[in-house]
Amino acid sequence: MNGATRLIGTMAATGALAMTGGVALACGPGSGGSYTCTGGLVPSGTYSNLKITGQCAVADGAKITVRGSVWVAANAAFDAQSAPATITVGGNVTAGKGSLLGLGCQPTSLVGNSAHPCETNPEGHSTILVKGSVTAIKAMAVLVNGIAVRGDVTALGGGSPQIPWSIKNNTVGRNIVVAGQNTEWIGVMFNKVGRNVLLYDIALSDPDPGAPGVFIVQNKIQRNLVCYRLTPGVSGGFVPGAVNTVGGVALGQCSSLV
Template identity: 80%
Template sequence: MNGAMRFKVIGTLATTGVLAMTGSAAMACVPGPGGSSGYTCTGGLVPSGTYSNLKVTGQCGVADGATITVRGNVWVASNATFDAQSAPATITVGGDVTAGSGSLLGLGCQPAELVGNSAHPCETNPTGHSTISVKGNVTAFKASVVLLNGVTVRGNVAVLGGGSPVIPWSIKNNNVGRNITVAGQNTEWIGVMFNKVGRNVLLYDIALSDPDPGAPGVFIVKNTIQRNLICYRLTPGVSGGFAPGSVNVVGGSALGQCASLV
C-alpha cells in the first residue's frame, strides 16, 4: 500500500470514529466500578483528569489537547476502540496498557517535521503532537488494529495475533525500554520503524495481504536496537524501506530474515 492511501485509510477510520463519539450524548465516559477516580468509557471522549484506572468498553477517543493521567492500568475490552492517535494529547499511564481481541488500540501522533521521517500526523491537528508515556507494558492480544506512534514505554511492547484486511498497523518512533515482540498476525501491512529499543526486537509468523505493497514485506526500517533483531516466517518477506541506507542499528545480532537489514 502506498503512503498516501495508507494515511487515507487511517484518516477515514479516525473521522468515522470521531463522528460516532460526538454524535450522541448518551455515549459517554462514566465513573467505573473501581470508585469515583476510576473511569469506564462506554463511548465518547475520555475527559482530561486523573484516574486510578481507565477501562474502555465502547468506541472512545481523546480530545485535542487533553491531559489524562492514569495512576494504574488502561484496559481496552474486546471489540472496543481507544483512539488516542487522531488528536494530540498528553497521556501518562503508571501501569500497563492492555487491549483485547478485536479491539483498536491507537496511541500517539506527530508531524513529520518533528521526527524527521514519515511520522504519523494527527488527524484533527496536523501540526500537533502527542506526549504519551507508559511506565509498564503495552500488550495487545488478537487486536484488530494496533497503532503506536511516538510513545515512551518503559517495559515491553507485545502485539500477539490479530489483524485487519484493510487497516495497516504502525509501530514507529517509539522509545521502548525492553523488548518489542510482534507475532501471529494476518493483516494488511505492518511497519516497525524508527524505534529505539533497549533490548530485543522479535517478529515471527506474520502474513501480509496488501494488494499493492510497493516494496513487499514487513517494513523494518531504521530502528536502533541495543541487543538482537530476530525475524522468522514473515511473508511475503521483509523490507528495509524505500530510502537508501534504511537499515537498522543492532548492538547484538541480526538473525533470520532480518540478517540483511543492518
C-alpha cells in the first residue's frame, strides 16, 4: 500500500496542507541561522536549526542542510515526502502531538518494490540523511521513506483514521520502534536495520480486507524482530515466500514472518 497519493488527497481535502503557490511567501530565504517556517515552502539553504510551526513543505529539487536539529511543533506539518529534495540533518528530527512528518520519496524503478513515489515528480527521488534519530510522539501521521537515519526511528502513540503510515525502504543504524498507534494502516517494509525492530500495542482501522494487519515485509534486521498486541494482526505482504531476515530471533506475532 502506498500512502503518498492518499495522504495528499486527504490533507488537501481537510485543509491541513494548503500548499498553493502564494503560501510559499510565508518562508523567507535561508541565511545560515536558526529558521522557523510558519507556512509554505522551506527554502533551500543552510540552517543551524529548523523549526516547523505551520503547514510547511519543500520544493522539487530543494537542497537543505540543517547543522543541528529539526523540530515539528504540535499540529504542524513538514511534508518532505511529496517532492524530491536533498536534506541533511546533523542532529535529530522530532515531531510533536498531532503533527505530520513526511520524509522521503522514490519511484519503484529505483528500489524495485512498491516504493513511495514523489507526488510532484513520480520519477524523482529524495536524498535525505539524518545523522541523529527520528522521533514522533503522538503524531497524526508519520511517513519515512527511502532515507538514511544513523540513530533510531521511534514513533510512539498518535494516528489518524484517514492517513496510512509508512516506514519503508530506509537504512536505520539502530532500532525501529513503533508503538501505541490507533490509526488507519501501518507498513514497516523493505528497511535495513542495524539493531532491532519492535512493534506493539497498534490497532488498525483500515476496512480493506486485503490489508489484514500491520504490514511487516522483507526487512533486513541485524538483531531481533518483536511484535505484540497488533490488531487485527500482522501481514507479510502479497509475495509468496517473501520474508523478513533477522540475525537474532523473531518473537510474538512476527515469529511466522521470517
